[in-house]
Amino acid sequence: MTAVPTDRPTIDTVERAADSPDITQPWQELGLRPDEYGQLREILGRRPTSAELAMYSVMWSEHCSYKSSKVHLRQFGEQTDEMREHLLVGIGENAGVVDVGDGYAVTFKIESHNHPSYVEPYQGAATGVGGIVRDILAMGARPVAVLDSIRFGPLHAEDTHRVLPGVVAGIGGYGNCLGLPTIGGETVFDESYAGNPLVNALCVGVMRHEQIHLAKASGEGNLVVLYGARTGGDGIGGVSVLASETFSDSGPTKRPSVQVGDPFMEKLLIECTLELFAEGLVTGIQDLGGAGLSCATSELASAGDGGMRVDLDKVPLRDVSLAPEEILMSESQERMMAVVEPADIERFLEVCAKWEVEATVIGEVTAVSDEERARGGRLVIEWRGERIVDVPPRTVAHEGPVYQRPFARPEWQDDLQADSAARLPRPTTGDELAETLLRLAGSANLGDKSWVTDQYDRYVRGNTVLAQPEDAGLLRIDERTGRGVAVATDGNSRFTKLDPFTGAQLALAEACRNVAATGARPLAVTDCLNFGSPEDPDVMWQFAEATRGLAVGCRELGLPITGGNVSFYNQTGDDPILPTPVIGVLGVIDDVRRRVGIGFDRPALTLFLLGETRDELDGSEWAHVVHGHLGGRPPLVDLAAERRLADVLATAAESGLLAAAHDLSEGGVAQALVESCLRHGFGARIELGEDVDPFVALFSESAARAIVAVADEHLADFQDRCTATGVVHQRIGTTTEAGPDATFELVDQFTIPLADLHTAWRSVIPQTLTD
Numbered sequence: 001m002t003a004v005p006t007d008r009p010t011i012d013t014v015e016r017a018a019d020s021p022d023i024t025q026p027w028q029e030l031g032l033r034p035d036e037y038g039q040l041r042e043i044l045g046r047r048p049t050s051a052e053l054a055m056y057s058v059m060w061s062e063h064c065s066y067k068s069s070k071v072h073l074r075q076f077g078e079q080t081d082e083m084r085e086h087l088l089v090g091i092g093e094n095a096g097v098v099d100v101g102d103g104y105a106v107t108f109k110i111e112s113h114n115h116p117s118y119v120e121p122y123q124g125a126a127t128g129v130g131g132i133v134r135d136i137l138a139m140g141a142r143p144v145a146v147l148d149s150i151r152f153g154p155l156h157a158e159d160t161h162r163v164l165p166g167v168v169a170g171i172g173g174y175g176n177c178l179g180l181p182t183i184g185g186e187t188v189f190d191e192s193y194a195g196n197p198l199v200n201a202l203c204v205g206v207m208r209h210e211q212i213h214l215a216k217a218s219g220e221g222n223l224v225v226l227y228g229a230r231t232g233g234d235g236i237g238g239v240s241v242l243a244s245e246t247f248s249d250s251g252p253t254k255r256p257s258v259q260v261g262d263p264f265m266e267k268l269l270i271e272c273t274l275e276l277f278a279e280g281l282v283t284g285i286q287d288l289g290g291a292g293l294s295c296a297t298s299e300l301a302s303a304g305d306g307g308m309r310v311d312l313d314k315v316p317l318r319d320v321s322l323a324p325e326e327i328l329m330s331e332s333q334e335r336m337m338a339v340v341e342p343a344d345i346e347r348f349l350e351v352c353a354k355w356e357v358e359a360t361v362i363g364e365v366t367a368v369s370d371e372e373r374a375r376g377g378r379l380v381i382e383w384r385g386e387r388i389v390d391v392p393p394r395t396v397a398h399e400g401p402v403y404q405r406p407f408a409r410p411e412w413q414d415d416l417q418a419d420s421a422a423r424l425p426r427p428t429t430g431d432e433l434a435e436t437l438l439r440l441a442g443s444a445n446l447g448d449k450s451w452v453t454d455q456y457d458r459y460v461r462g463n464t465v466l467a468q469p470e471d472a473g474l475l476r477i478d479e480r481t482g483r484g485v486a487v488a489t490d491g492n493s494r495f496t497k498l499d500p501f502t503g504a505q506l507a508l509a510e511a512c513r514n515v516a517a518t519g520a521r522p523l524a525v526t527d528c529l530n531f532g533s534p535e536d537p538d539v540m541w542q543f544a545e546a547t548r549g550l551a552v553g554c555r556e557l558g559l560p561i562t563g564g565n566v567s568f569y570n571q572t573g574d575d576p577i578l579p580t581p582v583i584g585v586l587g588v589i590d591d592v593r594r595r596v597g598i599g600f601d602r603p604a605l606t607l608f609l610l611g612e613t614r615d616e617l618d619g620s621e622w623a624h625v626v627h628g629h630l631g632g633r634p635p636l637v638d639l640a641a642e643r644r645l646a647d648v649l650a651t652a653a654e655s656g657l658l659a660a661a662h663d664l665s666e667g668g669v670a671q672a673l674v675e676s677c678l679r680h681g682f683g684a685r686i687e688l689g690e691d692v693d694p695f696v697a698l699f700s701e702s703a704a705r706a707i708v709a710v711a712d713e714h715l716a717d718f719q720d721r722c723t724a725t726g727v728v729h730q731r732i733g734t735t736t737e738a739g740p741d742a743t744f745e746l747v748d749q750f751t752i753p754l755a756d757l758h759t760a761w762r763s764v765i766p767q768t769l770t771d
Contacts, residue, residue, distance in 0.1 A: 011324075012050040013386045021047050030057035036401050043395050051381065051388040054325040055396055058291040059298060062568050065400040068534035069566040072544055075551035082558035086523055089212060089562070094135040094287065095205075096562020097212055098524045100588045104477055105209050106485055107139045110149070110202035110528040110584045112567035117199040120258040121166025125150075125199050126174035127235075127259040130266050130333050132203040133178065134287035137270055138336070140213035140277055141205025144461065145475055146175045148185040148201050149489045149528070149582045153194025155444040155766060160189070163197050170261075171201070172455040177263035178270070181464045182456035183473025185489055186582075189444040192493070195572035200528040200565075202584050204487055206477050211277060215286040217304035217339045220367040222283060224300075224308060225345070226293075227352050227359035228269045228335040232318035235259035235292070235331025265334040272355035273336060281348045284339035294328045294396070296337040297363075298379055301393035304339075307377030308393070310363035313384060324383040339365060407540035417498060419631030421623040422615075426695050430749035433694060436626065437670050438752070438760040440699075443625045446667050447764025465592045469675065471514040471663050476592045484592035488514035488585055492666070493578035494619040495634035500542040501549035504581045505637045508553045509703055511585035513663035516646035517706060519596045519653025520587030525554055527564035527583050532576020534568045542579040550581065556639040559585070589653075596653045598662040598672075599679025600709055605659050605735040607684065608718075609669065610645060611705030612728050615696050621666045622699045641704040641727075648727045649706060657718045660709040669732075670698040672707050674757055677744055683736035683754055687747040694749055709735060 010016075027037040030053065040048055040056050048056060062068060076091060088105055089097035095109035113128025129146060136143045148171050152160045175182050185202075217224065235258060276282050284304065286296045293315070301308040312324050322330070340348050345361065352359035368377040379396065381389035427436045440446050449469065458467035465484060466474035472488035490511040496503025512522040527550065532539040554561055564584075570577045589595060617623055618632025652658050662672045677684050688697050710718050722729040736742065742754040 011384060011386045011388065013388055014049055014390045017049045018046045023047065025053055027053060027057070030054065031061055032057050036060060039401060044391065049388050051324050051328055052391055054329050055294040055298065055389065058294050058329055059396045060400040062534070064291050064295065066566055067401045068403050068405050068568060069543065070402050071404050072547040075547060076561040078551065079560055080555055080558065083555065083560040087560045087562065088209065089139070090560065091563050094138045094215055096524065096526065097139060098562060098586065099209070100483070100485060100523070102478060102481060102483055103208055104483065105207050105212060106204060106586065107136055107141045108202065108204045108487065108526055108584065108586050109135055109563050110200055110489065110526045110582065111565040112528050112530060113199045113201065114197065114530065114567050114570055116258045117167050118163060118197055121163045122170040123258050123260055125167040125170030126261040127333050128199055128201045129171055129174045130261045130263065131289040132201045133180070133266065134289060134336065136203045136205035137273055138213065138215065138285050138287045139205060140211045141207040142274055143180055143203050143205045143270065144463065145204045145473060146180050146182045146201060147473060147487060147489055147584070148182060149491065150185065151188040151190065151193045151198040151580065153189065154191055155189045157194055159194055167197065167199055168452055168455055174261055174263045176457045178267050179460050181458050181460050181467065183458055183464055183467040183475065184487060185468070186491070187449050187452050190493065190578060192578045196570050196577055198530050198570065198580060200530070200582050202487065202489060202526065204475070204485065213277065213282060213285050215299055215303055216284045217300035217308055217365050218306065219283060219341065219365055220306055221342060222365040223340045223342060223345055223361050224310060224363035224365065225338045225340050225348065225359055226315060226335065226362045227338065227357055229262060229265050229332060230316045230318040230358065231327055231330050231335070232332045233322060233326060233330060236326050236329045259331045259333050261333045268355045268357050269334050269336060272352055272357045275351050276338070276348060279347065279351065281340060281344045281351065282338050283341060286337050288335035288337060290331060292328065292330045292332065298393045298396035300337065300339065301377060301379045302397040304365065307366040307368050308363060308379050309366050310381045312381055314360055314362040316358055316360055324388055405534050405540045406537050407544050408537045409541055410538040416631055417633050421617045421620065421629055421632050424623060424627045424629060433698065433746065434750035434752055436622065437698065438756070440621055440625055440667050440671060441674050441757060442760040442763040443621065444764055446621060446671050448762045451765045465595055466518055466597060470598055471517040474518050474520070474589070474592060474595050482591035482593050484589045486515045486518045486520035486587045486589060489582055490514060491580050491582040493580040494624065494630055496542070496546060496579040496581060497630065498619050498632060498634045500545035500579055502634050502637055503579070504546040504549035505553040505639070506634060506703055507581055507583040508550060509637060509639065509642045510663065510665050511583045512557065512642060512646055513706060515585050515587035516649040517596065517661040517663045518589065519594055519650060520589040521650045522557070522559055522585050522587045522646060524586050525559050525561045525583060527561060527581060528567065529564070530567045530570050530577065530580040530582065532569070532571040536576065539576050546579060546581050553639060557643060594653050594656060596658045596661045597679070598660060598676050600660050600676050600682040600684065600735040601680050602659070603682060603735050603737045605709040605711055606715060606731060607733045607735065608708050608710060609705065609730045609732045610648065610708060610722065610727055611641065612702065613697060613700050613705065614702045616700050616702045620699065620701045635701055635703045638704050644725050644727050645704050645706060648722055648725050652718055652721055655717070657710060657714040658708050659711055662707045664705040664707065665701065668699045668701050669707065673744065674761065676707065677754060678758055678761060681738040681742060681754065683738070683742035683744060684733055685736050685745045685747065686733040688732060694746065
């Protein structure tokens with residue numbers, strides 16, 4: 001048992017709280033609103049103890065309770081039979097789980113760690129990875145890969161140079177130490193993220209169907225075990241304060257300690273937990289992340305069939321001076337809580353000792369009457385022999401405040417949409433087109449990202465089949481059959497600013513295309529919704545429209561949203577970030593040996609453009625890079641066309657018809673061809689035809705499109721499949737020889753040496769960030 005200091009200040013017990021209703025409490029400093037504090041007193045029938053106040057303040061925070069977003073997120077539960085076909089565990093658990101065939105289940109989820117990563121970039125990003133890995137572990141799965149979607153201010157801005165190196169090092173350092181490959185993601189730069197970077201981490205885990213575990217405390221007399229790292233003072237209030245408030249112009253308004261991660265402890269925790277699962281020693285489990293013990297105890301008790309009693313004195317501490325409120329709020333990392341039957345506790349502790357993981361019984365599941373069970377039992381916490389918490393756990397974990405925040409279409413939205421990029425000067429000559437292509441290829445968002453991704457281990461564990469810079473990460477999950485999964489994350493905040501409904505659907509469609517381009521079939525969705533303050537009606541309108549668009553899009557594509565995260569208060573002062581829904585899509589491929597990469601790997605391949613190209617340059621990279629312009633309307637969304645395209649890509653890959661495939665998104669056809677040529681050094685000769693505007697053909701960002709390369713022997717079969725499926729397909733050229741004389745040629749317009757393309761593409765690498 002942890003030693004305690006000899007000086008004992010007055011303990012704020014439940015009995016004392018009932019006898020002293022008028023004591024002034026720091027509810028406002030802990031992030032509660034006046035009406036929320038009043039609601040809390042009404043629930044308890046008295047004032048809360050200081051420990052109860054701490055628990056409710058973190059659990060009712062925006063980040064934990066989803067109090068401003070819950071009314072909109074309910075749309076995600078409206079699922080069709082097609083969406084439920086492969087869904088094993090949906091929204092509400094630590095992560096969603098889907099059936100991927102052959103008895104395998106895959107769990108995946110994306111979450112944000114935005115605010116902590118601004119305050120302390122390395123630890124903020126590292127613990128973001130650690131937290132999402134434990135969510136996946138808590139479902140019963142072995143974590144097998146990580147993706148990261150990160151966004152910063154302008155590439156050469158001073159604050160970017162402060163934040164970016166630490167974030168990238170934190171993601172790489174933590175993931176590499178865990179032995180998890182970082183197989184995909186995004187790195188994006190935009191002025192709106194200056195002072196408020198976005199760090200969204202996704203983790204994938206694999207298990208058999210029968211290995212699924214859930215977060216619940218059931219069985220009277222079962223023991224509650226806290227195991228992993230000791231509890232310290234790091235991260236106290238991190239969720240309720242950092243992630244639920246706006247930054248001021250000079251920095252965070254409140255700076256509680258950011259969590260400190262230890263990936264080596266997490267690795268031990270992973271292996272220990274998997275062995276505990278394998279031996280059947282766990283009846284319920286919950287990781288400790290945001291809100292720490294407050295979250296783990298209340299969520300386990302709320303989801304179970306009984307109550308819970310906890311002795312806080314038994315919690316192992318790194319800092320014995322911590323008050324009970326601090327112990328409950330601490331977000332120290334690398335901790336798990338398990339519910340264990342008494343007959344199994346000896347073996348449970350033996351397994352933990354084997355892995356050098358400290359484990360302590362801190363409580364038990366308690367009985368409830370039938371009447372109490374309807375209300376969820378009681379969560380009772382004691383400290384030094386005194387009762388300091390006695391609450392209905394559901395009111396802590398699941399029945400907090402729910403707000404219908406006012407929202408309205410912004411007054412400036414019509415003017416923004418009326419300001420089309422059509423008025424901007426366009427290149428007309430071959431030289432101007434070539435100059436534009438080179439400029440875009442070397443821009444911050446389209447240029448080479450290897451200076452970021454090379455800091456991540458992409459191939460550890462030996463099951464990575466495709467990784468950055470491919471369209472999606474692809475993993476083998478069964479060595480015998482070759483079954484695998486593909487995962488991609490995407491988001492276009494400029495499109496979402498122009499039209500949030502359409503922008504969210506475009507992000508969903510792009511992630512699906514990226515997965516399909518590898519040869520996998522899209523199966524399920526996770527989302528991380530990054531927005532400004534929910535107290536701003538303009539922001540809430542963007543959020544409401546984006547969630548509506550995403551819900552409608554998923555129903556039309558037949559893909560369930562299995563879980564995710566909402567991150568509000570992403571703004572500095574009165575300036576919110578661009579609305580940024582980041583969408584993760586998981587797909588399944590029967591045999592990874594049939595996967596398709598983006599790179600042209602030989603000459604004389606025929607290049608096809610799939611899908612329809614329209615004059616859609618509003619919100620494009622061309623408008624952004626060349627003119628610094630944002631206005632107009634985003635590209636048309638045609639989800640039926642997206643489904644047809646995904647079907648053609650997957651079936652053609654299964655039949656071995658594709659030598660390469662690349663989805664079209666930012667930068668259009670031009671950027672896709674640049675990336676496909678540079679992947680293996682082969683050139684391309686493109687011929688668009690006489691009646692085609694070469695500028696629109698090269699730089700339009702119309703959706704539902706892809707470039708594919710097909711060998712001569714498969715041309716007829718491939719074209720027949722496109723025709724049968726209703727996918728528009730057009731021959732646009734061939735691949736050419738590699739080597740020092742390799743070129744990118746647009747017939748009758750320009751010829752660019754591939755060496756010059758490579759130089760432009762690599763020119764984005766900032767020396768000050770790579771030293």
